[in-house]
Amino acid sequence: MLYVKPDTLHPPRVDVLAMTPWLAPIVWSGTYNIDILNAQYHQIGIRVGLTVFAIKKYTVFVKTFIETAEKFFMVGHKVNYYVFTDRPDDIPKIALPEGRQMVILNVPSYQRWQEVSMRRMEMIRDFSQQRFINEVDYLVCVDVDMQFTDDVGVEILSEVFGTLHPGFYGASRQHFTYERRPQSQAYIPQDEGDFYYAGGYFGGTVQEVYKLTDFCHKAMMTDKQNNIEAVWHDESYLNKYFLYHKPTKVLSIEYLWDNGFGSRDVLKRRRFVAVPKNHNAIRN
Ligand SMILES: CC(=O)N[C@H]1[C@@H](OP(=O)(O)OP(=O)(O)OC[C@H]2O[C@@H](n3ccc(=O)[nH]c3=O)[C@H](O)[C@@H]2O)O[C@H](CO)[C@H](O)[C@@H]1O
């Protein structure tokens, strides 16, 4: 394989942090060579599960989500789309090529949108143990109100990864919207925390995702018994998990962007962007 030699004295990106203090890569365009990575992962022969929840009216997002994933997500690798829904009849049938399939998982819905969002942790945990562990090597767990607009490949894979929230990647600790009430299991003190991770994009090996989702679900259940719910729901518990179980890779804002924020010099590619939605209409 032919490619440009890495240059020890000239890092490819000097405008962004490309490595955490615990030596986990932060994935930005320009910091990796996808051909080298694809060769490595093809040698191993990995299977990736992409989990997505389409409960109640959120089924409208599935078509665009899957169609754009077919163009950009893990192209050339084996992919299972796991669509969790309470309305299996509303999930469109989309023809997929060999090596890629869609699995519809019928699950209960909850009344409050916050609870729908939070219960994803429990369901991903349970299916990880019962099913995903036998079918895929890695899980990628994302929001459904999104579309792929550029490549997302094996460069994201690692034992356990999180993603920088596009609203807070340059912010100081005091501006992170971590849960600040000590009574909550999601509590993070003012002088702790590395990044503000987004609730809508995490993953890793099935075993690591099991651990992460088990922690978050149990923390949420403890809080429920104490009549407290963290300020940003599942996202708050995820941030607590990552504070004390550091991710082995961190995805940059390229992997989770909202065009409502406009553009940024550091943002060379927009790979996965929010689909604009009317919050009131879609959540009720
Ligand atoms: C991009 C991102 O980081 N999004 C996070 C953000 O909110 P968002 O405002 O993006 O939350 P959202 O409305 O997209 O809900 C999260 C997800 O839950 C599912 N859903 C929700 C309601 C419903 O009726 N049906 C349904 O299927 C669906 O997959 C949706 O994508 O904060 C939430 C917690 O407050 C979650 O942590 C989200 O992951």
Ligand SMILES: [Mn+2]
């Ligand atoms: Mn969303």
